[in-house]
Amino acid sequence: MESRRGFLRALGGAALALVGSVVGVAADWRDAERGPARKATTHPDPRPDVDGSNVLTAADLSGNPDLIPLFEGIAKIPQIADGIGCACGCASDPNIRSLLTCFEKSSRMALFCEICQAEGRMAVRLHDNGRTLDQIRAALDARFG
Amino acid sequence: MISRRRTTPLPRLTGGTRTNTVRITRAGLLLTGAVALFALVPGDATAQIRASERGGVFQTVDGTTFRIEYSRPQARERELFGDIVPWGKVWTGANWATTLELDKDVTINGNRLAAGKYSVWFEVQPEQWTAILDPEPRLFHIMPPAPSDDQLRFEVRPASGAYVEVLTWTFPEVTHTGARLQLAWGATTVGFDIGVQPSRPLATPPEIAERHTGEYRLELGPQLGDREVSFDVRYEDGKLIAKWESSPNPLLAEPYLIHLGEGMFVPGERTEDGELVDVLMELIFEFTPLDGRSTGFELRALDDELWGTATRIR
Numbered sequence: 001m002e003s004r005r006g007f008l009r010a011l012g013g014a015a016l017a018l019v020g021s022v023v024g025v026a027a028d029w030r031d032a033e034r035g036p037a038r039k040a041t042t043h044p045d046p047r048p049d050v051d052g053s054n055v056l057t058a059a060d061l062s063g064n065p066d067l068i069p070l071f072e073g074i075a076k077i078p079q080i081a082d083g084i085g086c087a088c089g090c091a092s093d094p095n096i097r098s099l100l101t102c103f104e105k106s107s108r109m110a111l112f113c114e115i116c117q118a119e120g121r122m123a124v125r126l127h128d129n130g131r132t133l134d135q136i137r138a139a140l141d142a143r144f145g
Numbered sequence: 146m147i148s149r150r151r152t153t154p155l156p157r158l159t160g161g162t163r164t165n166t167v168r169i170t171r172a173g174l175l176l177t178g179a180v181a182l183f184a185l186v187p188g189d190a191t192a193q194i195r196a197s198e199r200g201g202v203f204q205t206v207d208g209t210t211f212r213i214e215y216s217r218p219q220a221r222e223r224e225l226f227g228d229i230v231p232w233g234k235v236w237t238g239a240n241w242a243t244t245l246e247l248d249k250d251v252t253i254n255g256n257r258l259a260a261g262k263y264s265v266w267f268e269v270q271p272e273q274w275t276a277i278l279d280p281e282p283r284l285f286h287i288m289p290p291a292p293s294d295d296q297l298r299f300e301v302r303p304a305s306g307a308y309v310e311v312l313t314w315t316f317p318e319v320t321h322t323g324a325r326l327q328l329a330w331g332a333t334t335v336g337f338d339i340g341v342q343p344s345r346p347l348a349t350p351p352e353i354a355e356r357h358t359g360e361y362r363l364e365l366g367p368q369l370g371d372r373e374v375s376f377d378v379r380y381e382d383g384k385l386i387a388k389w390e391s392s393p394n395p396l397l398a399e400p401y402l403i404h405l406g407e408g409m410f411v412p413g414e415r416t417e418d419g420e421l422v423d424v425l426m427e428l429i430f431e432f433t434p435l436d437g438r439s440t441g442f443e444l445r446a447l448d449d450e451l452w453g454t455a456t457r458i459r
Contacts (some may be wrong), residue, residue, distance in 0.1 A: 004394035004414075008425075010368060114448060121449035142406035143429065 041091070041145055043137050044098050046083035052076060054104040056111070070117060071110070073124035074103045080123055083133045087144035088115035099123065119144060197239035197312075204316040204324050209251060209341040213265070213314045213326065215243035216286075220310050225331040226269055226303070235277065235289035237266045238312055242284040245326075252323075252340040253278070254299050264290065267301070267335065274335055276301045299337070306334035321421050347413065347421060348383040349404045357385060357402070357410075357432055357439050361455040365444075368452050369393055376455055378402065385410070396422055408432040408439065428452075 052075030058068045074081050081100035090096045090109050102109035102116040110116035119140055126136045201214035216239040223229050230236050237243045242264035249260050254276075264284050266277040278297040279290040290296065309329040317336075318325040322343060327336030363376040374390040385402040392398045394414075401413035403424060410430040414422040427447040432439035444453035 004396055007393040007397075008427075010393075118447060118449050125449065139407045139409070142409050 041085040041087045041141055043083060043085040046079045046098070046133070050078045050082045050100065052078040052081075052100075054106065055100070056103060056105055056108065060105065061111075064111060067111070067117070070120055070124070071103055074100065074110075074120050077124060077127050080127050080133055080136060081120070084119070084123060084137060084140060086116060086119060087140065088113050088119070090116070115144065199240075202314055202316065204319060204326075206319060206324050206339075206341050207321060207344050209247070209249040211251070211316075211324065211326065211339055212246040213243065214246075215265075215312070215314060216240035217311050217313070218330075219312075220308075220331045226333055227271065230269055232270055233268065235266050235268045237264060237284075237286050237289070239286055242266065242282065242286060243314070244282045245278065246282075247339075250342065253297065254301070254337045255340075256297055256299055258297050263297075266290065269303075272302070274301050274303055275299070276335075276337060301335050301337055303333050303335040305332050308332050321424070345403050345405065345411070345424065347401055347403060349380075349385045349402070351380065351383075353404060354380040354385050356434075356437060359439075359457050360459040361441060361457050363389075363444070363453050363455040365453040366451060368446070368450075369444075386415075387412070397425075402430060405429075408434055408442075 055075040055078075056071050057075075058072070061068050061071060078100055081103065082098045084099040085091050086096065086099045086102055086109075088102075088109075090102060090107075090113065093107075096102060096107055096109065099116065099119055101107050102113065103120060110120060122140060122143065123136050126139055131139070197216040197218040199214065200217045201212065203210055203212035205211075215237075218239040226232075243266075244262055245265050246262040247258065247260050251258055251260075258278065261280060262282040263278040263280055264282050266279065266289055268275040268277065276297075276299055277290070279293075280295045281290060284290060292298075306329055308331060312328065312330040314326065314328050316324045317327050323338060323340035325336055325338050327334055358378050358380050361376040361378070362373055364373050365371060370391075372391070375388075376390065377388045379386055379388070385404070386399055387402055388399050389397055392400075396414035396416070397412055399415065401415055401421060402410040403413045404410055408431060410432070411424055411426055412428055412430070413424045416422060429445045430442050431445055432442040434440070439457065441454065441456040443451060444455070446452050
């Protein structure tokens, strides 16, 4: 992969398989290393009684088996995903409350949207690494904001 | 019987506005409505045959969009500036004023200008013109705005260029920090530079940079050749620069590391003389903190897939 064009093509066509984190850390940049000031995504408060029961299941994803681990990962962290505002632009849709909605049967947004998918993967990964909701929000804002 | 007053701009070249008293019957109102529906056309909905059709162009730079719309008169072998556009005239082009719309604050030739829609005028002189951006966008060409504190005014120098029959606005130069907006008509060109606020500045504060400078061993995944290479990070002139052994492409051999926050950076492709070519938002360097200093980093692709893992060696 020597040419710039070939490399960029590879970036765009990166496989969707979720690869586990090699360097798992719960720490963050403790003194709140913020990036350049930009408009951050508005994040909703997670609903106390929210659960992952409406997230698309493996049976719903038979046509997209590569996405099953991601959707299953989101279904396990509804309290996190419901506290994240999606940065892909879908949040302007009043029917989409949070990143969790993107993975639910009511919207199916994350079936098609690579930004939703990438946000979801990052949220699952950071949660698995011990990050709090606020830390995950800050990381998503830096990455996708 | 309905009686109403309305103000109507007169057709081009006849000057001024006028106030008419119109008496309209119910049947007349229906007929007027039918004609109005029939006459619905994009742009200026007048019955006039346009000698200067409406046109426009836009440019986005780093998330800021500039959009210029204007009528496009033709030169038709006429003498233009100094003749049909006399010296000293405040001129915008033809018909409704040229407009410049900005969706974020910018600088224009170094002057700050808030987001909004402006009409664009020039006071033309033989050697130097005054560019005028007026906050009222909807003005007819024969109604130039009076000078006011709300306007941005600055000097621009016209130049000679290749002959252009139809008045044309273009963005002939685009960089990662702005663009040049240029008007050409006949053999005259004039323009100004629009600057944007970088969403992700190249500069990194020293207290953040010092956490990440050092030497790393980077184990690349199969996506990038399944090998181990050196990856050194230095701080130079306020910018973090990496030296990436066997980089995926030549412009990433010594990329800028552009700070996103939360220990994350994206590479900025740069030439040997330091010019920023592109920012690859699809590739993330996610540094791992320990006591305020990075112990390594993960290299991740757009979809969050892991492409490499680095460990600090010095």
